[in-house]
Amino acid sequence: MSDLSSALPPRLRAIVAEFQAADRAEKLELLLEYSDRLPPLPDHLRNNRAAMEQVHECATPVYAAVESHDGRLTFHIDVPEESPTVRGYAALLCDGLEGATPEDVLAIPGDFFYAMGLHQVLSPQRLNGISYLLAYLKRLATRELAKRNG
Amino acid sequence: MSGYAHPEALVDTAWVAEHLNDPKVRIVECDEDILLYDQGHIPGAVKIDWVGELNDPIIRDYLDRERFEQLMVSKGISNDTTVVFYGDKHNWWATYALWVFKLFEHPDARIMNGGRAKWIAEGRPLTREVPSYPPGEYRAPERNDAAIRAFRDQVLAHIRQSGTALVDVRSPQEYTGERLHMPEYPQEGALRGGHIPTAVNIPWASAVREDSTFKSADELRELYASKGITPDKDVIAYCRIGERSSHTWFVLKYLLGYPKVRNYDGSWTEWGNAVGLPIEK
Numbered sequence: 001m002s003d004l005s006s007a008l009p010p011r012l013r014a015i016v017a018e019f020q021a022a023d024r025a026e027k028l029e030l031l032l033e034y035s036d037r038l039p040p041l042p043d044h045l046r047n048n049r050a051a052m053e054q055v056h057e058c059a060t061p062v063y064a065a066v067e068s069h070d071g072r073l074t075f076h077i078d079v080p081e082e083s084p085t086v087r088g089y090a091a092l093l094c095d096g097l098e099g100a101t102p103e104d105v106l107a108i109p110g111d112f113f114y115a116m117g118l119h120q121v122l123s124p125q126r127l128n129g130i131s132y133l134l135a136y137l138k139r140l141a142t143r144e145l146a147k148r149n150g
Numbered sequence: 151m152s153g154y155a156h157p158e159a160l161v162d163t164a165w166v167a168e169h170l171n172d173p174k175v176r177i178v179e180c181d182e183d184i185l186l187y188d189q190g191h192i193p194g195a196v197k198i199d200w201v202g203e204l205n206d207p208i209i210r211d212y213l214d215r216e217r218f219e220q221l222m223v224s225k226g227i228s229n230d231t232t233v234v235f236y237g238d239k240h241n242w243w244a245t246y247a248l249w250v251f252k253l254f255e256h257p258d259a260r261i262m263n264g265g266r267a268k269w270i271a272e273g274r275p276l277t278r279e280v281p282s283y284p285p286g287e288y289r290a291p292e293r294n295d296a297a298i299r300a301f302r303d304q305v306l307a308h309i310r311q312s313g314t315a316l317v318d319v320r321s322p323q324e325y326t327g328e329r330l331h332m333p334e335y336p337q338e339g340a341l342r343g344g345h346i347p348t349a350v351n352i353p354w355a356s357a358v359r360e361d362s363t364f365k366s367a368d369e370l371r372e373l374y375a376s377k378g379i380t381p382d383k384d385v386i387a388y389c390r391i392g393e394r395s396s397h398t399w400f401v402l403k404y405l406l407g408y409p410k411v412r413n414y415d416g417s418w419t420e421w422g423n424a425v426g427l428p429i430e431k
Contacts, residue, residue, distance in 0.1 A: 032185050082238065084185035122184065123201040 155407025
């Protein structure tokens, strides 16, 4: 875990620790709390799908976008309310990656959710779907990096 | 619901609303998304999670008699309880749970027509309050797989016999082998794409209307008969892991009254990976 901790931005590291300390039922409660707290899209993205990227591998219609201020990223993710598991995961990513740099995001191990113990509460099928979300956020981060360096 | 062979296997949302406090009735929500019940459910409904509560954690199989009895006791379900299932995605997991209950021959198990989507669309109440019921009193028989469940070797014999029919209820893309899972779902879990030889393709959701309620008996009869899935045959349905095909199993057995219908839960994740089994594309 020490290797993993150093690879995660501090906010995400704290969320991982929060989940690690939770038992199975508490992990589900936490995930639902995050789902409830997923921030609504900002005005300029609401009803503007063209400005967002669809996460095609996800079973539910999920859209993601990124904004950069002084090299610090803010992710916006839209997930329907009928999919609280994906919503919860999206919300904890948004929260955990708030203010991270593109390099921070790209350094996150793709399987970091194992450390949270999410595989104990979600079936392989469910895990499979959400694992794609981080890959999409990384794609958006790569684009920001290219903009900055280009 | 007239015209169905066993209309008593179906209740509508109004019936459920009238029986929320009926001690002889237990409403059970079973969803694909494990958090959906916790986000809001029909008042008084209990949750059954198919992964954690219906599947054996070690063997790819369903729970045994003893664990089924424990599950019933914990949900406040007795042998004489009327159990009404509902859920997301046109009741897909609801019919799966009902099928597992029928492996233990629970007498009175029904589906709420239209499922969670219709209940919500009608503006009916949801709650986050988790109810608690006195323990049920339950004696289950040993799980009876023979009547409604098919295994790999039985399917292999089935496709070589006359008087049988095999229905693949996955999406057309999965049937042809273009995909290994539904469109939009992560591709996973099978070494080969295609279908079991002789199977016809009737996607499971063609049995429901836009509001998630089942189509009329006449429409359903036509849908299946037009592809050769008729009541005179010994019918097996399959999909990827047996959840979508339990929906079709419910339609054929209860709505159309086919006498011999089984669900092959090994489905494509077994057949598509198994050594020595033939496929078609």
